[in-house]
Amino acid sequence: MSYLLIIDDDPDIAGASAKVLAAEGYETEIKLDPEEAKKSIELRRPDLVLLDVMFPGNASGGFDLARWIAQKSINDKRIPVLMLSAINQKIPIGFSNLDIDAEWMPVSEFLEKPVDFDSLKSKVKAILNRE
Amino acid sequence: MDATLGKMFDRAQEYVNSMTAFFADFRDRASNDYARLLTYHLARHKKNLSSLKALFSNEELNRLLQLPLKHSADDFFPERVFDTYYLDSKSSSDEVIAVAVEFIDVLVCLYHWLGDQLDHEHVSKAIHELIVTEENEVAKLHSIQASLLTIQ
Numbered sequence: 001m002s003y004l005l006i007i008d009d010d011p012d013i014a015g016a017s018a019k020v021l022a023a024e025g026y027e028t029e030i031k032l033d034p035e036e037a038k039k040s041i042e043l044r045r046p047d048l049v050l051l052d053v054m055f056p057g058n059a060s061g062g063f064d065l066a067r068w069i070a071q072k073s074i075n076d077k078r079i080p081v082l083m084l085s086a087i088n089q090k091i092p093i094g095f096s097n098l099d100i101d102a103e104w105m106p107v108s109e110f111l112e113k114p115v116d117f118d119s120l121k122s123k124v125k126a127i128l129n130r131e
Numbered sequence: 132m133d134a135t136l137g138k139m140f141d142r143a144q145e146y147v148n149s150m151t152a153f154f155a156d157f158r159d160r161a162s163n164d165y166a167r168l169l170t171y172h173l174a175r176h177k178k179n180l181s182s183l184k185a186l187f188s189n190e191e192l193n194r195l196l197q198l199p200l201k202h203s204a205d206d207f208f209p210e211r212v213f214d215t216y217y218l219d220s221k222s223s224s225d226e227v228i229a230v231a232v233e234f235i236d237v238l239v240c241l242y243h244w245l246g247d248q249l250d251h252e253h254v255s256k257a258i259h260e261l262i263v264t265e266e267n268e269v270a271k272l273h274s275i276q277a278s279l280l281t282i283q
Contacts, residue, residue: 060168091278092271093172104155104174 002128003027005046007037007065008084009055013113017050017084020117021124034058034065041072046079048128051107053085053095063105070106078106080131082123086113134203136254137196139245144180146209146241150234151177157218157227165224165283169275173231176238179264183257200248207244212237224283228276232269239265 008014018028031037055061158170
């Protein structure tokens with residue numbers, strides 16, 4: 001059973017995603033804060049991280065954490081990260097898969113919030129099969 | 132020294148790489164989280180020139196890179212702009228945008244300087260598109276700046 005770590009400061013969004021993915025047979029855990037998530041990742045390596053971009057007090061917290069997660073590679077095998085973000089609705093910055101970059105933005109894919117749960121399920125499945 | 136399109140593209144790529152390195156250095160020192168957020172967006176620039184090269188086949192690109200220029204690549208010193216600006220750890224998103232706009236303006240000048248020397252329709256068109264991409268980026272940065280004013 002794949003273990004998914006969901007990191008989002010909004011417990012409602014994180015909870016809804018966890019519920020949908022648990023119904024698909026995945027083990028899920030929620031962390032509302034990037035620092036708490038780091039402790040969790042140190043203890044147990046997730047098969048996939050679902051990560052928000054903006055956190056209270058740290059607008060780039062998700063990207064900062066994605067770079068930290070990339071440094072946790074074992075034998076060049078990275079923990080895949082699916083970014084779930086509403087940032088483009090708040091700031092016309094247009095983050096997308098075009099920004100994915102090994103050094104700057106080491107993530108697998110972007111998915112815009114509000115998340116369509118069918119898209120979420122298919123993205124999670126595709127990333128886990130690929131990685 | 133004889134100059135070619137290839138040599139000048141190398142100079143442009145070096146400039147963009149230096150710009151990326153400038154913002155990477157700032158990203159790792161920045162205490163303002165919105166300023167740091169902007170650096171993630173600005174890193175996208177390093178891909179623009181590669182995208183232009185991808186428009187041509189390898190064979191065509193190799194031929195085009197040998198196109199001679201009227202002026203030597205040594206006549207242009209875009210990287211000097213990096214000695215003019217500095218972002219300290221407390222710099223704001225406004226300051227990051229102001230510096231980024233200056234850097235992009237230099238890049239646009241470089242592309243204009245390059246495009247003006249070429250007499251090749253397809254390459255000139257591709258460079259013009261690169262200029263439009265960078266000019267749109269400046270407009271976008273101003274739009275980001277306005278929206279940040281309302282949420283910071």
